[in-house]
Amino acid sequence: GLTRRRGGGGAAPETTDQPPSSSQNGSLSSTSTPTLSTANGYGGTALEGSSKVAYDPRDLDTTNEENKLPKLTILEEVLLLGLKDKQGYLSFWNDNISYALRGCIMIELALRKRIAMVKDSNRRRYPLPDRLVEVVDDRLTGETILDEALKMIKSSEKMGVGSWIDLLSGETWNVMKIGFQLKQVRERLMKGLVDKGVLRTEKRNFLLFDMATHPVADARTKEDVVSRVVALLTMRTAAIPSQALHKEGIQDRYTRAVCVACASYAASVLENALQRLSFDAREAAFARCDDILAEFSTWPFGSARTESTGRKREGQGAGSESLAGLVREVKKEMAEPEDLHFEVVATVLEVFGRMDSLL
Numbered sequence: 001g002l003t004r005r006r007g008g009g010g011a012a013p014e015t016t017d018q019p020p021s022s023s024q025n026g027s028l029s030s031t032s033t034p035t036l037s038t039a040n041g042y043g044g045t046a047l048e049g050s051s052k053v054a055y056d057p058r059d060l061d062t063t064n065e066e067n068k069l070p071k072l073t074i075l076e077e078v079l080l081l082g083l084k085d086k087q088g089y090l091s092f093w094n095d096n097i098s099y100a101l102r103g104c105i106m107i108e109l110a111l112r113k114r115i116a117m118v119k120d121s122n123r124r125r126y127p128l129p130d131r132l133v134e135v136v137d138d139r140l141t142g143e144t145i146l147d148e149a150l151k152m153i154k155s156s157e158k159m160g161v162g163s164w165i166d167l168l169s170g171e172t173w174n175v176m177k178i179g180f181q182l183k184q185v186r187e188r189l190m191k192g193l194v195d196k197g198v199l200r201t202e203k204r205n206f207l208l209f210d211m212a213t214h215p216v217a218d219a220r221t222k223e224d225v226v227s228r229v230v231a232l233l234t235m236r237t238a239a240i241p242s243q244a245l246h247k248e249g250i251q252d253r254y255t256r257a258v259c260v261a262c263a264s265y266a267a268s269v270l271e272n273a274l275q276r277l278s279f280d281a282r283e284a285a286f287a288r289c290d291d292i293l294a295e296f297s298t299w300p301f302g303s304a305r306t307e308s309t310g311r312k313r314e315g316q317g318a319g320s321e322s323l324a325g326l327v328r329e330v331k332k333e334m335a336e337p338e339d340l341h342f343e344v345v346a347t348v349l350e351v352f353g354r355m356d357s358l359l
Contacts, residue, residue, distance in 0.1 A: 068251040069112070071196065073143060075104040077225045077260050079189050080198070082269030085222070088202060088213030090186065096355060100267035101185050102168040103348045105149050106133075106161055107259050110348075111252050113137055114150055116340035117347075118158060128299060128347040129162030145188060152180055161347040190214040198222070226273045229264065232257050233274070233285040233292075238325035254329040255345065258296055265289045266352035295323055297349040300337065302327035 072080070082090050082097055090097065109115045117123065118132040135154040140147045149168060159167075166172055170181035193199040193214070200217040203210050216222055231244035246253040264270040270289065274282045298304040302324070334342050 068249060070246050070250050070253075070256070072193075072198070072221070072225070073104075073108050073146070074111075074256060074259050074263060075101050075108060075145070075185075076189055076193055076196075076198075078104055078263045078267055078269065079186065080193070080216075080222050080225055081229070081264045081273050082267060083190075083199075083214070083216065083222075085216045085219070088199070088204070088215035089211075094268050097267040097269060098185065099165070099169050099171075099355070100263055100352065101189070102165045102182065103266070103351055104259070104263050105146060105168060105182075106164060106348050107263070107345050108143075108146055109141075109150060109153075110341045110344035111255065111259075112141055112146075113341055114139070114141065114146075115153060115344060117343045119340060126160075128343075128350050130160045131343075131347065132158040133161050133164065133344060134158055144192070145182065145185060149182060156180070161344060162351050165348070165351055225260070228257060229261050229270070229273045230276070230285070232261050233288045234277070234281065235322050238321040240322075240326060240329055252333045254326065255333055255342070258292060258326065258330060259345065259349070261289055262293045262296065262349050262352055265293065266355050291323055292326070293349060293353050295327060296330070297346060297353045299343050299346040301330055301342070301346060 078097070078101065079090075082094065084090070106115070114135060114137050115133055116136045118134050120132075123131045133153070135150060138150065138154055141150070152168075153164065167177055167180035168182045170178065170183075172178065172180075190199055191201075191214075194201055194217075198216070198218045198221045199214040202213050202215060204213045228244050228246075231241050235241055235244060240254065240257075245257055250256070261270070264273065265286075270286070271282075274285050277285060294304050295302050330342075331337075
């Protein structure tokens with residue numbers, strides 16, 4: 001009868017304390033039932049990861065940080081908010097999203113505990129954007145854009161968060177540092193979302209040329225992002241509703257909710273998420289995001305006093321209570337009161353607050 005060879009190159013199987021099974025023989029009859037247990041506990045095919053196929057043991061570690069991270073990064077969520085669902089491209093008139101995405105790179109690296117402020121007591125004498133940042137964990141994240149930025153920060157001299165956002169955006173007059181610019185970030189993020197099954201790729205004709213577009217393929221994923229942002233900006237109680245957060249078990253889910261809302265505000269894509277609201281509710285949501293950005297763009301969080309920004313604030317009392325509750329929850333996610341990772345987050349949010357689109 002037909003036989004199916006197992007193993008590669010005739011190498012001898014690994015020895016174990018368990019008695020040999022029929023699945024570890026040199027050949028397996030087609031009439032017998034193959035088992036999925038080999039010397040290393042995996043099946044015999046390449047897909048299942050046999051003992052003859054090379055693999056990284058870290059990829060098989062189910063206790064790593066991947067179980068605590070959301071499906072999408074902050075960059076991808078902000079990009080989704082700005083993407084036209086059916087057309088599959090961003091607004092041609094939006095000049096802020098590219099700069100905001102570079103800031104999201106720094107936030108994501110900080111929340112993944114890869115970068116932090118340099119621990120120096122003298123740093124408090126300098127403004128937040130001028131405080132030096134360093135790599136504290138050079139393990140790759142698995143996201144190509146994040147890993148590329150991480151390698152740049154590690155191999156370069158220590159610079160401030162504001163300087164890094166400018167360099168990653170290409171906004172520098174120093175020709176010696178133009179190589180730090182991350183190119184085609186939006187297109188690469190879209191292709192990454194295609195790989196994750198959120199978008200699909202199509203070719204669209206624009207009069208004189210064809211361009212690849214990426215319409216939304218998984219509407220539920222984008223709806224989840226929109227619902228979380230809307231719930232966060234329309235809440236009026238001290239308790240944060242679960243609809244504004246990732247599911248239980250996600251690392252730093254309160255901080256991520258704040259960062260997505262503020263980053264989408266700075267990237268001028270927040271209005272896309274608030275289209276379902278009435279005019280008055282939409283204005284109140286923008287004012288609410290102003291208040292959140294003011295509270296979390298200072299260090300330590302919540303130390304800023306509410307200042308007038310030219311917008312009418314309705315329900316200030318209830319809004320203050322909900323802001324205080326949000327600040328408390330974010331502080332609980334910090335490992336210590338002076339968490340240097342979260343100081344990077346506050347710095348990026350301060351840079352966002354100074355963008356021309358918000359002034």
